[in-house]
Amino acid sequence: MTPSRRGVLMGAGGAGLAPLLPDTPHLDDAWHQRVLERYAGAGEKATGGPGDTAVGAWLEEDLTRIGYVCHRHGFQAPYFDVDQATLAIEGQSAAVIPQAPVTATGADGLSAPLRLALGTGRLDGSIALIVLPSRRWSSALDGLIQARLADVWSRGAAAAVLVTTGPTGDALALNAPARLAPGAGPIAILAPDDAEPFLNAAAEGRTGRLTLSGQGGQRPAFNLTARLERNADRAVVLSTPRSGWFTCAAERGSGIAVWLAAAHWLAQRQDPFDVELVAISGHEYENLGGEHYLEVLAPRPERTRLWVHVGANLAARDWHMYGGRTRPLPGPDAQRYLLATPDVADAFTRAFAGQPGLEALYPATVENAAGELTNILRAGYPSAAGFFGNHRFHHSRNDDLRCVSGALVRPVSEALRRALADILAS
Structure with missing residues (x-):
């Protein structure tokens, strides 16, 4: 893989993402591709830096447009x-x-x-x-x-x-x-x-x-929350990390796309739950922003029907090492993991059947988990699921749009919505 992003990212930085209105039902490959391009086009995503801040502002604008009430919650992070x-x-x-x-x-x-x-x-x-x-x-x-x-x-x-x-x-x-x-x-x-x-x-x-x-030194960063208040007794929480060391197109972008698609889908439904979304900064400092959210803002465990953490590398491309070169494959890297608590494990197993890596569901325990999901489980949330993984170019400067595509992300996005529909109807 030749290290260059120039051709891949040209023009992506200014690409807008049209809001998905109720009369636009298809979260298709092209929609997910636009999200990936918008995320990658923001450049490097170090906590509190220009790229991280730009992504937070874009998500805030998009979610506000479809009915969420958004807030920024600041904290200090190294840079x-x-x-x-x-x-x-x-x-x-x-x-x-x-x-x-x-x-x-x-x-x-x-x-x-x-x-x-x-x-x-x-x-x-x-x-x-x-x-x-x-x-x-x-x-x-x-x-x-x-x-x-x-x-x-x-x-x-x-x-x-x-x-x-x-x-x-x-x-x-x-x-x-x-x-x-x-x-x-x-x-x-x-x-x-x-x-x-x-x-x-x-x-x-x-x-x-x-x-x-x-x-x-230290600089300001923020978590973005987005809420749909339905005067319900319990809430559904979807979290995803937003920041990372470099462009993070597959590491972070795939999760952002899946999370945002679920946000649009949830906004069109009338489930008897409040909906709380959080796009977390500070991930690379061992989940600094996630800890801040858990300590200060998250719904209490007894008020939470389900927490899904949409973590890293949900749909990164797999590669062959062949003939002295790294060659792209059409399918996903299987080094991605799905964990769920026993009460929702069957729904996630059904929804993700046949998806390499994700079809092998693991029990959601502190010992099995990684990233922010570890802290969520440690805090005692009884019903939870989460994703994490590390693809071939994980944490590399070369994690750009060659490492991911809307066609790879869409099946994961659809499967999450199937699992949510199953659980929220039960």
Whole structure:
């Protein structure tokens, strides 16, 4: 897959999404494609940044138009706008991703010996290179990453560079808590495709320079809620994350499209439940916005008929590695997961039969879940379901419109509405 978004995204940024009125019943491939293009066209979605804010404003406008009462609920989140993020040795330099929340090096960078994070020897004052095993990496809280970082800090490393070996040669951004552990030095992520010369330099003990410079701190972000008040005793809640590290076309865009289609569909019905939607920012800071919503705004568990969390990678494209190239396939990546509590499991199983990955329903427990769904279940919501996953270009800069399509998203969207119709009629 050649890293370029220019041709794919040209013209998408200004594309509008017409409201789906009651006399427009077909949430078809083209409708879902327009949602994907609008989301991708907003650019990078870091919490509180221009893309995240633009998506929130677009959803607010669209949902208000069809009868929801919308509110923005603000909170503070970390940010870092990069001026320079590189790892360099004499004669060669590679771009890196600063690991959030960022500890900057300053414009002059950190010049130090490169060392491989192997064995038990001291690493005093060095830049330690940590080569992770092959996995679809997503979070810096992964136990292996935490152990490797704790090890290099204990041996005196001044900085760490993680090589995120995975299903592509890309650097993969990692979710992280909003606050750093005490004593952590600068951390960066290096693409496996760029790693070889730096690993060779580290084996020889040569000097490298890590530069993570820019402007950072805290900035305002917001969750968007949208409500249909029907004076009911209980509510149906649909949540979805809105923010992410890069364009997130498949990771976030597929969930946004499914969530928004359900919102339009629910607005046309007269179910005896209040409807509460929330588009959550702060996802990449280990569900910061989701925790804020749960603590301050969410309906109480006893007032909630059902909570569906429409999470990551609902309908990302699958790929072949063939002939030395990454080649797109017409079907979805099966590394996507559906969880449900026992009371609604049968409805979801019926609705998602035959959909790769999602047809294998798992019990919705804190131990099985990921993302915001973990916190929802921990808070004691008795009737819940949720989706999550990590496709081949998950957390990569190359998660663009090549990784998703309206034709892939529509079957998931229809299946969710079938499950909801079944449950809400019972």
